[in-house]
Amino acid sequence: MENILGYYLLPHPPIIIPDIGKGEGKKIESTSRACNDIGREIADIKPDTIIIITPHGTMFSDAIAISDEDRISGDLSQFRCTNISMDIPIDKEFNIKLGTACHLEGIQTVLVDSDFLRKYKCNYELDHGTMVPLYFVNKYYNDYKLVHITYSMIGDINLYKFGMELKKVAEELNRRAVVIASGDLSHKLKEEGPYSYSPYGEKFDRELLGNLEKGDVLGAFNMNKVMIEEAGQCGLNSVYILLGTMEGKEIKGELLSYEGPFGVGYGVMKLKRQEENKSNLDSLIKHKEEKFKKKLNSSNSYVKLARENLNYYFSHGKQIKEISNLPSELLAQRHGVFVSLKKFGHLRGCIGTITPTTNSVGEEIIRNSIEAAIHDPRFPKVREEELEDIDISVDVLMDSVPCEKDELNPKKYGVIVSCSGRRGLLLPDLEGVDTVEEQLKIACDKANIDSEEYYNIEKFEVIRYKED
Numbered sequence: 266m267e268n269i270l271g272y273y274l275l276p277h278p279p280i281i282i283p284d285i286g287k288g289e290g291k292k293i294e295s296t297s298r299a300c301n302d303i304g305r306e307i308a309d310i311k312p313d314t315i316i317i318i319t320p321h322g323t324m325f326s327d328a329i330a331i332s333d334e335d336r337i338s339g340d341l342s343q344f345r346c347t348n349i350s351m352d353i354p355i356d357k358e359f360n361i362k363l364g365t366a367c368h369l370e371g372i373q374t375v376l377v378d379s380d381f382l383r384k385y386k387c388n389y390e391l392d393h394g395t396m397v398p399l400y401f402v403n404k405y406y407n408d409y410k411l412v413h414i415t416y417s418m419i420g421d422i423n424l425y426k427f428g429m430e431l432k433k434v435a436e437e438l439n440r441r442a443v444v445i446a447s448g449d450l451s452h453k454l455k456e457e458g459p460y461s462y463s464p465y466g467e468k469f470d471r472e473l474l475g476n477l478e479k480g481d482v483l484g485a486f487n488m489n490k491v492m493i494e495e496a497g498q499c500g501l502n503s504v505y506i507l508l509g510t511m512e513g514k515e516i517k518g519e520l521l522s523y524e525g526p527f528g529v530g531y532g533v534m535k536l537k538r539q540e541e542n543k544s545n546l547d548s549l550i551k552h553k554e555e556k557f558k559k560k561l562n563s564s565n566s567y568v569k570l571a572r573e574n575l576n577y578y579f580s581h582g583k584q585i586k587e588i589s590n591l592p593s594e595l596l597a598q599r600h601g602v603f604v605s606l607k608k609f610g611h612l613r614g615c616i617g618t619i620t621p622t623t624n625s626v627g628e629e630i631i632r633n634s635i636e637a638a639i640h641d642p643r644f645p646k647v648r649e650e651e652l653e654d655i656d657i658s659v660d661v662l663m664d665s666v667p668c669e670k671d672e673l674n675p676k677k678y679g680v681i682v683s684c685s686g687r688r689g690l691l692l693p694d695l696e697g698v699d700t701v702e703e704q705l706k707i708a709c710d711k712a713n714i715d716s717e718e719y720y721n722i723e724k725f726e727v728i729r730y731k732e733d
Contacts, residue, residue: 267538268435269510270310271443273303274477274500274518276531277321277397278449279344292526299522299533300401306535307443308406314356314442315402315409316431318506320499321394321447322415323387325375326611329367329427332389332413333360333376339391351391351399356410359434363412366430373419374427394447394499416502418609420654421486422549424502428509429546446507448500450474450530458528460497461699469496470523470530473504477518477534482508482545483552490656494610494696498530507536512546515539557653560732566592567659567730570627571604571634572652578638579649584631595627601662602629603692603727604637606647606655613655614641619662619681619690630659658731660692665725673724675704684720687712693727 280286281297290297307315323330332355340350360376367374375381379389391399395413412431416424435442450473451466452459469492476484485504493501508516515538522533564572574585588596603617616636623629634657638647647655665681673680679693682705689712691704698704709716 268440269432269442269444270312271307272507272511272536272538273443274446274448274504274507274532274534274536275300275303275398275401276449276500276533277319277394277447278527278529278531279341279346279393279397280527281397282341282346282349282400284346284349285341285344293524293531295522296524296531296533300398301404302521303533303535304401304405307402310441310443311406312409312441312443314359314412314435314440315399315445316412316414316435316442316510317395317398317445317447318414318416318503319392319394319447320416320503321392322413323377323382323385324415324417326418328373328375329417329419329424330375330377330415331360331363332378333357334378334389337389337391337411337413339396341393341396344393349396349400351396351403353391353399353409353411356412356440359410359412359438359440362438363430363434366434367427370426370430372423372427372430373417398445398447414506416506418502418611420609421502421505422546422553424505425486425509425512425546425549428506429512431506432510432512444507444510446500446503448498448503450496450498450500450525450532452497452499452529453495454525454530455528460528462528463495463497465492465495466497466530468492469498470525470532473501474518474520474523474532474534477504477536478520480516480518480539482516483548486549487552490610500532508545511536511538513538513542513544515541515543564732565730566595567626567630567661568657568732570595570630571657571659572732574631574634575638575647575652578635579652584635588625588627588631591627595630596625598626599624600626600629602626602633603660603662604630604633605658605660606637607658608651608655613651614638614644614647616641617660617662619665619688626661656732658729660727660729663726663728665723668722668724670701670705670722673701673704673722675699675701677726678724679727680704680708681723681725682708682712682714682720683723684712684714684718687714689714694729
């Protein structure tokens with residue numbers, strides 16, 4: 266007998282609530298109707314527990330947060346709506362069993378309460394990523410307890426495994442449950458949206474929803490990384506957990522609505538487990554192993570050297586010394602080099618040199634790859650077991666030239682600002698840096714330069730090498 270009786274993807278635009286949207290909500294009437302349909306469906310199921318995964322609670326980089334007081338409350342006053350509030354009991358028995366199960370499986374979770382969050386200057390409360398979907402549930406049904414989860418950047422397969430543990434706990438406690446993955450899709454569908462337009466936005470939405478409709482779990486987990494980063498979405502990690510709760514069977518999705526009039530994609534979908542058995546976890550793990558082998562074997566010489574050097578460092582405690590066998594392009598030129606490490610799409614370390622400090626680009630890569638992993642003061646040291654999940658890029662800096670502000674282009678040129686011995690650099694073509702003003706502000710902040718004072722500007726181009 267199934268214990269999880271409903272699987273849903275719901276968006277969370279506050280504007281969909283009439284007291285907030287004040288007429289603007291009419292532009293997403295299809296989304297509203299679909300959310301109401303799901304609210305009525307959940308009322309028919311009469312679950313004991315609603316499990317909701319949100320991107321907008323207090324998020325930790327290394328552990329999934331599970332709210333764990335007797336109750337949790339919140340309101341929508343941040344959206345100038347003071348008459349809508351919620352106070353919901355927490356299924357603490359579920360939480361305790363879930364925390365224990367995840368600990369035994371090596372999945373990082375943390376039970377959070379008011380005292381714990383106060384240490385991080387955060388409040389224990391419901392977020393709009395939870396309250397907007399539950400607004401459509403509470404209109405029809407209130408007799409449930411909540412498992413309130415804020416996902417973490419611990420990796421897609423770990424999120425999937427966490428979903429599997431949710432399913433196991435529901436079965437062990439014999440809970441009638443439903444799972445809601447709260448998440449908006451791309452925020453870059455229009456220039457007038459919350460972020461600047463990207464052609465990847467619509468492509469991401471179409472591809473993710475298409476994969477879910479077909480039940481193509483492997484496809485959902487292996488979409489193009491650049492597309493995911495450029496889409497500016499907040500729902501994918503919620504989906505990974507949702508899919509984990511459906512492990513063991515073929516699945517199919519039914520798209521009830523998709524709209525994006527405000528530049529953000531709102532998808533409403535319900536998914537169902539089918540009769541046919543299928544272990545998607547085995548396929549996901551196998552595919553990840555194959556991708557890592559391909560990464561090791563087919564990377565260009567620049568990022569390949571960086572990875573080989575990091576492997577050598579963790580095996581021998583020192584950097585590669587023998588460089589005579591390196592490809593000629595790594596030995597023949599001298600340039601500044603930045604090495605960047607990303608884990609699950611998020612920066613994990615970046616150190617570089619503006620001008621060369623060694624005899625060759627190869628030596629610069631060797632030096633800076635270790636610096637990025639071990640000595641970037643913004644992050645804890647990279648651990649050896651993280652290397653498999655890290656993507657490496659190498660930027661080789663061309664010579665900089667003085668320029669004026671109107672000669673800059675943040676997608677093409679990096680920038681160096683300097684004033685009274687202070688100097689700051691920002692690489693080109695960085696996610697979220699779309700204007701010259703943003704680029705200069707970040708560079709000035711790095712150099713501790715007041716952007717209102719006079720400073721010199723230089724621009725430079727880079728040759729960027731990424732792992733395949």
